[in-house]
Amino acid sequence: MKSAPSLAPEHLVETACPLDCPDGCSLSVTVQDGRITSIDGSRANPITAGYICAKVRRFTERVYGADRLLYPAVRKGPKGEGVRFERVSWDDALARVAARMREASERWGSESILPYSYGGSNGLLTQDTGDATLFRRLRTSRLARTVCAAPTGAANGALYGKMPSVTYEDYPQARLIVAWGVNPSASGIHMVPYLREAQRRGARLVVVDPRTTPLAKHADLHIAPRPGTDLVIALAVHRHLFEGGFADRAFLDAHTRNAERLREKALPWTFERAAAEADVAAESVRALAEWYATTSPALIRCGWGQERNRNGGSSSMAILALPAVGGKFGVRGGGYAMSNTEAWGIQRTWIGAAEPTTRRINMNHLGRALTEADPPVNVLFVYNSNALATSPDQRRVLRGLERDDLFTVVFEQVMTDTARYADVLLPATTFLEGYDIPRAYGPIGMRLARPVIEAVGEARSNADVFGELSRLLGVNEEGDPTGEIEEMLDVFSKMPARIGDALRDHGAADPPHDGRPVQFVDVMPRTTDHKVDLFPEALDREATAGLYTYQPDPATKEYPLALISPASERTVSSTLSELPRPALKLLMHPDDAAARDLDDGAAVRIYNAQGEVLCNLQIGSWIRRGTVSLPKGLWRRHTANGFTANALVPDSLTDLGGGACFNDARVEVEAVRQ
Numbered sequence: 039m040k041s042a043p044s045l046a047p048e049h050l051v052e053t054a055c056p057l058d059c060p061d062g063c064s065l066s067v068t069v070q071d072g073r074i075t076s077i078d079g080s081r082a083n084p085i086t087a088g089y090i091c092a093k094v095r096r097f098t099e100r101v102y103g104a105d106r107l108l109y110p111a112v113r114k115g116p117k118g119e120g121v122r123f124e125r126v127s128w129d130d131a132l133a134r135v136a137a138r139m140r141e142a143s144e145r146w147g148s149e150s151i152l153p154y155s156y157g158g159s160n161g162l163l164t165q166d167t168g169d170a171t172l173f174r175r176l177r178t179s180r181l182a183r184t185v186c187a188a189p190t191g192a193a194n195g196a197l198y199g200k201m202p203s204v205t206y207e208d209y210p211q212a213r214l215i216v217a218w219g220v221n222p223s224a225s226g227i228h229m230v231p232y233l234r235e236a237q238r239r240g241a242r243l244v245v246v247d248p249r250t251t252p253l254a255k256h257a258d259l260h261i262a263p264r265p266g267t268d269l270v271i272a273l274a275v276h277r278h279l280f281e282g283g284f285a286d287r288a289f290l291d292a293h294t295r296n297a298e299r300l301r302e303k304a305l306p307w308t309f310e311r312a313a314a315e316a317d318v319a320a321e322s323v324r325a326l327a328e329w330y331a332t333t334s335p336a337l338i339r340c341g342w343g344q345e346r347n348r349n350g351g352s353s354s355m356a357i358l359a360l361p362a363v364g365g366k367f368g369v370r371g372g373g374y375a376m377s378n379t380e381a382w383g384i385q386r387t388w389i390g391a392a393e394p395t396t397r398r399i400n401m402n403h404l405g406r407a408l409t410e411a412d413p414p415v416n417v418l419f420v421y422n423s424n425a426l427a428t429s430p431d432q433r434r435v436l437r438g439l440e441r442d443d444l445f446t447v448v449f450e451q452v453m454t455d456t457a458r459y460a461d462v463l464l465p466a467t468t469f470l471e472g473y474d475i476p477r478a479y480g481p482i483g484m485r486l487a488r489p490v491i492e493a494v495g496e497a498r499s500n501a502d503v504f505g506e507l508s509r510l511l512g513v514n515e516e517g518d519p520t521g522e523i524e525e526m527l528d529v530f531s532k533m534p535a536r537i538g539d540a541l542r543d544h545g546a547a548d549p550p551h552d553g554r555p556v557q558f559v560d561v562m563p564r565t566t567d568h569k570v571d572l573f574p575e576a577l578d579r580e581a582t583a584g585l586y587t588y589q590p591d592p593a594t595k596e597y598p599l600a601l602i603s604p605a606s607e608r609t610v611s612s613t614l615s616e617l618p619r620p621a622l623k624l625l626m627h628p629d630d631a632a633a634r635d636l637d638d639g640a641a642v643r644i645y646n647a648q649g650e651v652l653c654n655l656q657i658g659s660w661i662r663r664g665t666v667s668l669p670k671g672l673w674r675r676h677t678a679n680g681f682t683a684n685a686l687v688p689d690s691l692t693d694l695g696g697g698a699c700f701n702d703a704r705v706e707v708e709a710v711r712q
């Protein structure tokens with residue numbers, strides 16, 4: 039077991055980053071007199087290779103910043119901007135929370151309590167441990183965590199049972215890499231050197247993204263489709279594989295089912311028709327298809343950009359099905375790459391209660407849940423998440439949070455937008471003040487994050503707080519772990535021994551298959567019959583218009599522009615958005631700006647029937663015509679009227695997986711009259 043924080047003068051502490059990012063860096067943190075002075079990459083993890091992103095380099099500004107929550111507090115006066123909080127003791131704060139949860143349960147039923155969380159810290163200790171035990175035992179409403187990766191997860195699960203995928207280390211083996219809906223400069227910078235190495239060795243790179251990202255600038259082919267049309271491009275590639283005689287019949291016969299049904303869905307999508315729908319050159323789609331058909335090893339790196347719309351599930355299905363139809367598996371560097379979170383095959387057997395059958399609320403419908411649910415949500419418990427910044431239909435979420443009769447608990451590190459609506463604020467430790475077990479999901483990695491400094495102020499760990507609430511609410515049981523270290527040891531003991539022992543004794547576990555599985559050699563689909571079902575009936579029934587069925591663009595004459603909100607280099611989702619940043623600007627293509635007589639830097643109003651956002655304009659040709667972009671993860675302080683892109687995003691759901699349709703916002707933009 040590693041030691042607790044030291045108060046020695048200047049020293050280095052090795053730890054790991056648990057933020058929601060594929061890379062899972064190892065960190066080398068300099069501490070002087072109990073205070074962090076710098077955060078850098080360590081070489082303990084070869085993927086990190088001694089460097090980290092600029093976001094985490096700045097993490098000390100969160101740890102010690104003006105927005106840090108230092109003490110428990112209760113609300114005084116109205117909720118929202120200008121709210122005042124009064125410091126109370128932990129005992130007082132937790133007693134109030136427990137009393138209100140008990141009261142809500144007795145008066146309105148336990149489902150009137152809604153726990154709300156999502157990956158603010160992505161390690162195995164800080165979510166789905168004591169928190170899940172508490173809320174399951176209380177039989178609260180359940181939360182479907184769908185704001186990200188739900189459609190890709192549904193597709194990967196249905197096709198391959200979340201088989202481990204190609205890791206960064208094997209990218210250089212590929213002769214063709216298709217980076218689809220992914221921008222590693224913003225999320226997952228350590229992928230870039232591997233892509234560059236592949237190109238240096240002669241691989242072609244294709245990037246599919248509506249923006250000319252840094253990666254797209256270096257691509258052999260950049261396809262910038264209208265958001266939401268990735269499905270038809272993928273189907274056009276399938277059509278070419280099937281009709282051009284490039285489908286791998288031997289592989290399809292041996293390892294798949296229902297290829298013919300996929301072929302039928304692809305048949306109408308000629309290069310010309312797909313290109314017209316996606317508003318790209320037919321020659322580009324043809325080039326992608328021809329290169330993919332004739333190159334091996336060929337790798338598809340499937341991101342999350344293609345899932346954030348009404349066709350997101352079918353798009354992800356069609357993209358992930360390509361290596362099966364094209365016969366791209368079975369060679370190092372061939373197949374597909376996406377989240378490897380499930381590569382370890384770990385079940386969370388440490389959760390101390392079975393999942394109840396209480397109502398399940400899709401987190402993308404938080405606004406509805408807070409304003410329409412029956413029974414009403416009476417207690418909202420937010421942790422590891424800034425719901426007001428990250429949920430679709432932001433105005434409705436805000437209306438819900440403003441309810442006087444809603445009791446909101448926010449357990450957080452800093453004063454987020456959501457925290458301003460709390461009745462009780464509970465200060466949380468950051469990953470530099472406690473233990474966690476981060477998993478890399480681009481490479482396959484698992485390391486121990488350990489406390490670098492003592493908790494700042496009176497911040498407490500999730501284990502401490504949920505454990506104490508369990509006791510106060512009378513649902514703790516004999517043998518429940520108490521506190522963070524006991525919880526961690528409990529998790530270690532319930533992992534496969536090879537993994538738990540290695541984490542406990544060495545702070546890192548060796549990944550399965552040396553971290554470089556070859557698909558269909560080292561790993562097979564984890565479906566029940568180990569086959570790939572290319573047209574799963576259950577998904578066809580679930581899909582809004584049927585599986586692989588394209589749903590047209592929701593643009594109207596009034597709102598013709600697609601608004602996207604992709605990840606930025608400044609935040610991990612909305613984490614770190616409290617830090618200073620350059621003034622926010624809406625990115626628009628020069629032709630769209632000229633058509634509206636808008637100048638660079640102009641104050642603009644972005645609007646649709648749901649709401650409006652006021653900010654300034656940046657004109658640039660690195661976004662496609664007809665599409666505008668605001669960064670993901672903004673907070674209310676970043677715009678002139680306190681709303682972000684999510685105020686313009688409908689709370690409609692993706693065709694599969696119940697995901698968010700962030701890229702289905704359709705808007706118009708006009709100058710703000712001064």
Ligand code: SF4
Pocket residue numbers: 055056057059060061062063090091092093094226227228610
């Ligand atoms: S956010 Fe990603 S790139 Fe940055 S330090 Fe963490 S794991 Fe590394």
